[in-house]
Amino acid sequence: MGIFDKIKGAIFGRAEAAPAQAPAGSAAPGSQPSAPAAPAPTASASPAPAQAVDVAAILNAAVAAKKQKLNWKTSIVDLMKALDMESSLAERKELAAELGYTGSTSDSAAMNMWLHKALLKKLAENGGKVPADLLD
Numbered sequence: 001m002g003i004f005d006k007i008k009g010a011i012f013g014r015a016e017a018a019p020a021q022a023p024a025g026s027a028a029p030g031s032q033p034s035a036p037a038a039p040a041p042t043a044s045a046s047p048a049p050a051q052a053v054d055v056a057a058i059l060n061a062a063v064a065a066k067k068q069k070l071n072w073k074t075s076i077v078d079l080m081k082a083l084d085m086e087s088s089l090a091e092r093k094e095l096a097a098e099l100g101y102t103g104s105t106s107d108s109a110a111m112n113m114w115l116h117k118a119l120l121k122k123l124a125e126n127g128g129k130v131p132a133d134l135l136d
Contacts, residue, residue: 015053052129
């Protein structure tokens with residue numbers, strides 16, 4: 001499993017673990033659902049999530065759970081730390097190779113900025129809902 005897959009799994013896995021607006025009436029065992037069509041989208045055979053995973057919400061929650069200040073919106077290192085992932089230069093170089101970085105890996109600042117944008121774009125391509133201002 002590549003580093004991108006680990007990041008994607010960490011974000012999408014958190015989305016699956018958190019109940020995405022569970023129906024309010026589901027707690028009453030004897031009651032009948034008022035909208036029988038609601039469960040249908042969850043039965044989708046598509047490999048992508050039925051609804052786009054809100055990447056910003058997942059990462060904001062991950063950062064809130066940490067005891068340190070992390071800015072995932074601008075830093076690939078902080079994004080990886082928020083997900084409890086290794087954020088070493090070696091890991092970032094490996095991620096850069098996975099995502100097709102062609103620049104010099106010795107210029108870590110340029111690589112990090114490219115990585116951040118490329119990662120968010122790739123998450124969006126794989127069913128993640130990423131704020132538009134982070135995709136430019």
